[in-house]
Amino acid sequence: MPEVELVFPRAFVEFVNPADESEVLRCDLTWLTSSYKCIFGEGCQGIYADAPDVGCCTLGAHFADGDDEKRVAGYVAMLDENLWQQKPAGKVRKKDWIETDEDGERKTRVTTVDGQQACVFHNRTDFAPPTGGGGAGCALHALAFVLGKNPVETKPDVCWQLPIRRTFREVERQDGSTYTEVSIGEYDRRGWGPGGHDLDWYCSGNTEAHVAPEPVFRTHVAELTELMGRPAYDELVRHCEAHLRSRSALALHPADPH
Structure with a gap:
């Protein structure tokens, strides 16, 4: 099956960071409970067709700071x-x-x-x-x-971090109070900017990469803990497990096996 469309129904959860009440985590449950895994060396075709063995390492890595x-x-x-x-x-x-x-x-x-x-x-x-x-x-x-x-x-x-994406947004409530929204979700093609649409192949929405026996929130414990902090990750696990028990077909990642 080819790569799925970028836009499809997703389920999100929001909760206050247990370690910092000024932050609200907004997490993509559809992505975090998906069966994605990195398949470098196991079928990854690389983001450019002329460099199939390079994966997503073609352009080098920008330092965060x-x-x-x-x-x-x-x-x-x-x-x-x-x-x-x-x-x-x-x-x-x-x-x-x-x-x-x-x-x-x-x-x-x-x-x-x-x-x-x-x-x-x-x-x-x-x-x-x-x-x-x-x-x-x-x-x-x-x-x-x-x-x-x-x-x-x-x-x-x-x-x-790739292909997990963390973004920040300052939000003002109707009562004038503010908080920092920390979004945790899928780093899909759009995360690469306008050039992301020109990549010859990309993993996060490709059915070939949705083959893990465990969901992302379990296979990427170290990454998510580093991005969110341990208290917030523990709270995320509670929501992800509840989502796994109750999710409907609309909340499934379309690249997952059905």
């Missing part, structure tokens, strides 16, 4: 030639892995190997490190497993 860049830099310093195919000889300098885009935003550098463009940390399928193993994938992702950490800790924020 200086703290994001600083945190990643600490882990880049831990990478060796067994984990990073494109590791430069000698001391790694920031210019080896950071570049500035046309808008002046800092991001991971993009390189071209055998005509295929990708983030500098993306190891190609022919990667064969001295100690064995290898293959395609993110060097920082591999480092997380070597260190016994979750990739949430080692990768740029945008990388581990």
Whole structure:
């Protein structure tokens, strides 16, 4: 079945953040209870047809802020030639892995190997490190497993968040009081901006990627906890489980198997 349409009925829940009463969480239950999973290396066709083995790493990753860049830099310093195919000889300098885009935003550098463009940390399928193993994938992702950490800790924020999207909106109630609305939902094509509609393939709405035995809110515990905080995540679980027990056909993600 092809990729589903972007607009379809969704179920949402809103609740006050138990750890911060100034925030109201607005969560997409349809997405968070779906069977989506990342299928990189398991059928992912990549966002561009000419780079099917690169997944969504073609354009590099923009840093959320200086703290994001600083945190990643600490882990880049831990990478060796067994984990990073494109590791430069000698001391790694920031210019080896950071570049500035046309808008002046800092991001991971993009390189071209055998005509295929990708983030500098993306190891190609022919990667064969001295100690064995290898293959395609993110060097920082591999480092997380070597260190016994979750990739949430080692990768740029945008990388581990995708395809979960968190947005903020300031809301004024009719009584004049205000709160911050924190939305947690699906990072679909539209999240990439106008260019998202030109991607040759995309996972979040593709039936091929909706094959997980457990729903997103269970398979992405680390990501959701980092985005929401533990108290809010625990409250989300309560709502997701209730939704699973009671949801109707209209509340199902159309990419899920039916």
